Structures are given as C-alpha cells and as structure tokens.
Amino acid sequence: MNESNQRTGQNKYRPFILAAVMLAMFVGAIEATIVSTAMPAITADLGDFQLYSWVFSSYLLMSTVTVLLYGKLSDLFGRKPVLTLGMSFFLVGSILCGFAESMEWLIAFRFIQGLGAGAVMPIASTIVGDIYSKEERAKIQGYLSSVWGISAVMGPAIGGLLVETIGWQYVFWINIPLGVLSLTVLWIFLKEDVEKNTSPIDYKGAALLSVALTVLLYLLVEGGISIPWLSSTALIMIASAVLLLYLFVRHELKAPDPMMPFSIWRNRAIFIANIVSLTTGVLLIGISSYLPAFVTGVMEESASIAGFTLTAMSIGWPIAATVAGRLLIKIGYYKTSLLGGISLIIGTFLFVLMEPGYGPVWPAVSSFFVGIGMGLTTTSFIVSIQSAVPWKLRGAATAANMFMRNLGSTVGVALLGGILNASIRSSFEKSENTEVQSLGVDAVNSLLEAEQRSRIEPVVLEQLQSAMTSGLNIVYFIVFAFALISLFFILFLPRKE
Structure with missing residues (x-):
C-alpha cells in the first residue's frame, strides 16, 4: 500500500475519521473506570467477593489473547x-x-466483551498511524490520549450516578449507542485500499498463547486459595504454562507470517518499550482495580468519591500525553520516557504511604502522578514504534505493544487478586475474635455498601477494614516495585533520536 497516496485521499475526511476513532477509543477507555467504580455495588448485589478479580481477569484475558490476532488480521484484511x-x-x-x-454469569459475559475489546484500542491507534504522517503523529497521539481524560472525568461520574439511581447494569449498556455511532462514521468516511494477501492466519500461535495464559491466569487467581502453591497441581500448571509459552515463541519464530513478529523486537527501542509496557500494565491494573474498593470499604466514601480518585489518574494521563507530543520534539524520546518513569515512582510511592485516615485527596494525588507517568511513556512508545515499521507491520507492531501492556494487566490483576484474597484470609485466621476467625473472604462484601456496613458490629467492622487495608498495602508495595522495574528498563533506551 502507498501510504502517502492513502493519506492524500483521506485528507478531506480525516477530521471525521479521527472523531470516530476517538469515540471508539472512548468506549474502550470508559470501560475501565466506569466498571471499577461500579464494582463495589455489583459485588454487594451479586456477592462472591472472592471472584472480584475474575471480573477483570476474564475481560483482560480475552482482550490480551486476541489483540495480537486482531492486529495481524488488520494488516491482512x-x-x-x-x-x-x-x-x-x-x-x-x-x-x-x-x-x-x-457473579459467575457476569464473568462469563465479560469473556465475550473482552473477545471484542482486543480490537478496539490497537486498531483505532493504527488507523491514526495510517492517515497521518510521521511528523503529525506526535500531536495527534496527544489528542487520542485526551480520550482517557474525557472518559476518566465522565466514567466515574456517570458510573456513580447510574449506580446510585437506575442501577449498575447501565454501566455496560451505555456502550451500545456510542459503539454503533463510531462504526457508522468509520464505514461512511474511511476508505481503504488493501493489497490482497494470501498469507495464512496464525491460528496455531493464537491457540498456544490462549491456553498458556488461561492456565497461568487461573493459577495466579486461585493460588493459595483453592490451589495450594506447593501442591502438585500448582507445579503441573506452572510447568504446562512455561512449556506452552516456549512452544508459542518457537512457533512464532518459524511461522511464515507470525501473529507476533519477533523480528521487530530486534529494534532496541521497541524491545524496551514493550518490556516497560508489560511492567506498567501490572501497576496500572493494581491501582485501577482495587482503589475503589479501598475508598468505599475502608475510607467509607460513596461510589462517586471512589470514582473521583480514579478520575485524577486519567486527567493526568491526557495532560501528560499532550505535553509529550511537544517534549518528543524538544528533548527527545529518552528524556520524555525518563520523566514518565520518575512520575510513576512518585505516584506509586505515595500509595505505599497511604493510610485510611488520609481521606480521598491522598489517593487522588497519587493517581494523578501515575497518570502523568503513563501519559508520557505510552505516547512516547506508540509514536516511536509506529515510526519504526512499515504499513504492513504497523498493525502487528502497535498490537504487540498493547498486548504487552494488556498482558501485564492480565497477570497483574490475577496475581494481585490472589495475594489480596490470601492476605484477607490470613488476617481473619490470626484474629482473636472467634466470629472473625470463622469468616471467609466474601465477608468483605458487606464493607462495600453503606447500609450493610452499618449493620456490622463495630469490633468486627474494624477487623474487616483492617484486613482489607493490610492486604491492599501489600498490593501497593508490589505496584511500587513494578514502577522501579519500569524506570530501570527505561534507563536502557537508546539516547540517540
């Protein structure tokens, strides 16, 4: 495909195409904040707090597995x-x-939702890479990142309003008109001249990766709860996941048209960008998944206030992304990414220091710094990757980077969810109160809704909140560790632009 010819043909319609792409990204972006905000209400209604992390894991698993396949399909068709x-x-x-x-049915339906989510973000970003020149992408990526800010402001606010008025179900149904409108505009204005390609689709690679991640994810969520870590079952699952991942990599290296073209990883900037995307995916999901539960259950704030603390992160994200477009030109890729890594350290360290009595402003400020870090790093990475590869690899390269971030989030939510559940159970067992000792992890459901919380005896309430606080302290310490790892790898980025 001749890129300059395609851009020339699309120039007249680019504003409409960009608007449709931003709307598609908005649908995907709002899903994170609006569902996180509604989760305390959903859990209070459906029960089964021990399945809390599976609501995110099921969605992330399917979107992670399919993102590479969709990226490759977009290059072909x-x-x-x-x-x-x-x-x-x-x-x-x-x-x-x-x-x-x-909760079981919700998790099953989230699998279906995640099956489609793998296409939305990477292909929307790839379309922008197709219709704008290398020089224009830095500025346009800043516009795209503003979607995160808009969705962050609207997501928690709308989510809290819907939960408190007509019901949590509408946090899912609000996607319908927005998605339909986005597709309608794209089909009217986006014209593609795709070269015929008879390359086989890498279904074997997709199958190997899907099974490997499913086994690993299940172990991470249930490890230490229904599956003891040192049991033969756990060891067999670890060995199976490692073997399947090995077979996936070996297959991809030999495949004529692989789902993940590892050849592009030889570019040092792309390699580092993908590794850092993996580590930042862990810290991002660790904050966005469990912060609303902490603010609602321990700080005893409303769903709207819990949403506000997440909003701060996504406000910082687009601000930083917009600034990153200019910084990339002025100070370069390395320094812009380094500033992002430092901001991630500041934000996650503030979470480590957080106490229940600090109030919602503290987690909001912490979230804001994390948002700044994510905005600077992700914008730098996407612009750099799309500029480093030709059209026929751009979909796969963009998808590979988003795959790594999704993989980090998928593994992160499972790992951190398992650790949180195990910590809460351990706290109950160590309690001197016999009533608390007999409780299961699901007992913290009652913390997430004000009316249920008011019926708990003060002594039991204090120990429930203490158990959740100690568990989340461990989660935030791990998140901080991943921020340190991210900064470490950023230091190895090439300094020549």
Whole structure:
C-alpha cells in the first residue's frame, strides 16, 4: 500500500475519521473506570467477593489473547472490517453483562466483551498511524490520549450516578449507542485500499498463547486459595504454562507470517518499550482495580468519591500525553520516557504511604502522578514504534505493544487478586475474635455498601477494614516495585533520536 497516496485521499475526511476513532477509543477507555467504580455495588448485589478479580481477569484475558490476532488480521484484511468485528463482540458482551444475575454469569459475559475489546484500542491507534504522517503523529497521539481524560472525568461520574439511581447494569449498556455511532462514521468516511494477501492466519500461535495464559491466569487467581502453591497441581500448571509459552515463541519464530513478529523486537527501542509496557500494565491494573474498593470499604466514601480518585489518574494521563507530543520534539524520546518513569515512582510511592485516615485527596494525588507517568511513556512508545515499521507491520507492531501492556494487566490483576484474597484470609485466621476467625473472604462484601456496613458490629467492622487495608498495602508495595522495574528498563533506551 502507498501510504502517502492513502493519506492524500483521506485528507478531506480525516477530521471525521479521527472523531470516530476517538469515540471508539472512548468506549474502550470508559470501560475501565466506569466498571471499577461500579464494582463495589455489583459485588454487594451479586456477592462472591472472592471472584472480584475474575471480573477483570476474564475481560483482560480475552482482550490480551486476541489483540495480537486482531492486529495481524488488520494488516491482512484492512482496519475497518476487523474493528467492526471486534466492536460487535464487545457490544454483544456489554448487553449480556447487564443481564447477569450472578457473579459467575457476569464473568462469563465479560469473556465475550473482552473477545471484542482486543480490537478496539490497537486498531483505532493504527488507523491514526495510517492517515497521518510521521511528523503529525506526535500531536495527534496527544489528542487520542485526551480520550482517557474525557472518559476518566465522565466514567466515574456517570458510573456513580447510574449506580446510585437506575442501577449498575447501565454501566455496560451505555456502550451500545456510542459503539454503533463510531462504526457508522468509520464505514461512511474511511476508505481503504488493501493489497490482497494470501498469507495464512496464525491460528496455531493464537491457540498456544490462549491456553498458556488461561492456565497461568487461573493459577495466579486461585493460588493459595483453592490451589495450594506447593501442591502438585500448582507445579503441573506452572510447568504446562512455561512449556506452552516456549512452544508459542518457537512457533512464532518459524511461522511464515507470525501473529507476533519477533523480528521487530530486534529494534532496541521497541524491545524496551514493550518490556516497560508489560511492567506498567501490572501497576496500572493494581491501582485501577482495587482503589475503589479501598475508598468505599475502608475510607467509607460513596461510589462517586471512589470514582473521583480514579478520575485524577486519567486527567493526568491526557495532560501528560499532550505535553509529550511537544517534549518528543524538544528533548527527545529518552528524556520524555525518563520523566514518565520518575512520575510513576512518585505516584506509586505515595500509595505505599497511604493510610485510611488520609481521606480521598491522598489517593487522588497519587493517581494523578501515575497518570502523568503513563501519559508520557505510552505516547512516547506508540509514536516511536509506529515510526519504526512499515504499513504492513504497523498493525502487528502497535498490537504487540498493547498486548504487552494488556498482558501485564492480565497477570497483574490475577496475581494481585490472589495475594489480596490470601492476605484477607490470613488476617481473619490470626484474629482473636472467634466470629472473625470463622469468616471467609466474601465477608468483605458487606464493607462495600453503606447500609450493610452499618449493620456490622463495630469490633468486627474494624477487623474487616483492617484486613482489607493490610492486604491492599501489600498490593501497593508490589505496584511500587513494578514502577522501579519500569524506570530501570527505561534507563536502557537508546539516547540517540
């Protein structure tokens, strides 16, 4: 495909295409904040707090596995039909999530939603890479990142309002009109001239990766709870996951048209960007998944206030992304990424220091610094990666970077969820109160809704909140460790632009 010819043909319609892409990204971005905000209410209604992390894990697992496949399909068949397929799965899953009558059904429907989500973000970003020149992308990526800010301001506010008025089901159903509108505009204005490609689709690679991640994810969530860490079952699952990942990498290196082209990883900037995306994915999900539960259950604030603490992160993200577009030109890729890494350290360290009595402003400030760090690093990485590869690899390269961040989030939510559940259970067992000793992890459900919380005896309430606080302190310490790892790798980025 001749990129300059395609951009020339699209110039007239670029504002409409950009608006449709931003709307598609908004649907994907708002999903994170609006569902996190609603989770305390969903858990209070459906129960099964021990399955809390599975609501995120199921969605992230499918979006992580499919993101590479969608990226490759978009290089073969064009961006528009593949984005349409993904968005359709996403919207069907959203409709079904609203009808879930138990936590198990909600998790199952989140699998369907995640199956489509893998297409939305990477292909939307790739479309922008197609229709704008290398020089224009830094500024436009700043605009795209502003979507995170808009969704962050609206997501928690809308989520809190819906939860407190007509019900949590509508946090899923709000996706429907937005997704349909985005697809309609894209089909009207985006014209693609895709070269015929007879390369086989790498289904074997997709299958190996899917099974490997499913085994690993299940062990991370259930390890220490239903599966003892030192049991033969756990060891077999670890060995199976490692073997399957090995087979996946070996297959991808030999495949004629691999789902993940490891050849692009020879570029040092791309390699480091992908590794840092993995580590930042862990810290990002650790904050966004469990912060609302802490603010609601321990600080005893409303769903709207819990949403506000997450909003601060996504306000910092687009501000930093917009500034990053200019910094990339003025001070370069290395220094811009370094500033982002330092900001991640500051934000996560503030979470380590957080105490229940500090109030919601403290986690909001901490979130803001994390948002600044994410905005600077992700914008730098996407602009650099899309500039380093030709059109025929751009979809796969963009998807590979988002895959690594999604993989970090997938593993992170499972790992941190397992650690949190194990810590809460340990705190109950160590309690001197016999009533607390007999409680299961699901007992913390009652912390997440004001009316249920008011019926708990003060002594028991204090110990429930203490158990959740100690568990989340461990989670935030691990998040801080991943921020340190991120900064360490950023130091190895090439300094020549």
